[in-house]
Amino acid sequence: MKIRVDPDKCQGHARCYDLARELFDVDDYGQSSVIVDQVPAELEDNARLAIANCPEYAIEIISE
Amino acid sequence: MVDTAPVTDWSTDFDVMDPEYLTDPFSIWDELRQTCPIPHTDRRKSSWMPLRYEDVTAIAHDIEHFSSLKVAVIPGDEDEDPNADFDGPNLEYGLPPISADPPLHTWTRRLLLPWFSHKRVDSYVPLTRELCRSLLDGFADKGHADAAADYAQQIPVRVIARILGVSTDLADTFTGWVRDVLEFADDAERRQRGAEGLLYYFIEQLSYRKENPGDDLLSELLHTEVEGQPVDDGIVLGMAALVLIAGVDTTWSAIGSSLWHLATQAEDRKRLVDEPALMPTAVEELLRAYSPVTMAREVTEDIDYAGCPLKKGDKVLMNFPAANRDPEAFEHPEVVLLDRAHNRHVAFGSGIHRCAGSNLARMELSVALEEWLARVPEFSLADGEEITWAGGQVRGPRLLPVIFP
């Protein structure tokens, strides 16, 4: 699984970072980004949880 | 004069300060969402109030038609010239970034955000925890307390004062001013007292810090440059006042409502005591179910939105709390589920004005609840004693007497 954060949609709610620090980082301005190339299989549920909690619908699945 | 007659028709003549609405807005929203999801009123000012998640978030993202220049839910004197009879800093900017549209919004927000990043907020945890403990020391042995006035109200104002670099001794004065401008804005005298209190206090603080800079937020705003220019004093003043106003009533209301929930729902209280690992989802769920903050927008040109003929200058009350109770967006929104896994709530807004202090607010709420439950794991409402709720811009309990063994 590959995911990305759309920087134009992300407003820095930081829900993804709070839910899955293994997958996301945030900068000082709240902008979030994905820090792994491939989501490890055991973290796919965490990725889906982050996606389902983003109030801006900013996290996309690039490939399953 | 504001019309305060009891509401008989919520679709065409709603009043967010109606006593019925203050204590139980939830059932009013539920009914309106079925019959009239964007009610209107002419009380105070022609205003519309979207109640569905979809409408609230769509409007929050349409900054071209919905401006943030006037965000007060209770308009007060917002149409008057703030610089009239005043010869200090230029007050026309209001409280940026909250009362600004881009481009002013963009750079003033960027100046604030690093002060509320995760890293910074983590560094405020010890002082917040210590503060909560010392408040609990004051009443934990007494068997009763006012969870709003003695606890919730005391926490955020002191944390914010530390960040701003102003005296925590004035916490009660700050709280009074903030309440005057947010909760009592219908009362011209109180509103003015609060606004002037904040204004003159910060003018004095700014001139002191120009000469005596510290490592606080105020000093940084005064000594920073944006595109080679210092920031206008009026803008610094507005930003400083905003941080105090936005950081106090809001978070205290969230802490108070959460304690009200736990005082009335013994099952949830026991569950959170037994399973402290639930705190992160519990905090999000309490924020969803009891979202404190509604913000306004001003319509920039005549447009139809979802069948409503919005006129230039009308207000739109962005009811984030009602959006968070919309059954189209949340399963069983009326139920508080401390482990709700999917929770896209918008208690901190949506779009470019997303609460700049959301990391701080979340931290304060969870530390305040953790410390309370550690010292006072069993508590309930004090029988027969009055509970009062503030509402309008910010909803939360102001008197919340509780008892414990």
Ligand code: HEM
């Ligand atoms: C539970 C507590 C809080 C809630 C529910 C809350 C809610 C909100 C909401 C809904 C907005 C968006 C306003 C809009 O769309 O017009 C906002 C903006 C803002 N909040 Fe909070 N807030 C809370 C605590 C705080 C704290 C602790 C601070 C500390 C400084 C803060 C600072 C701000 C600022 C500066 C903005 C303006 C952001 C902008 O316009 O870009 N808030 N807040």
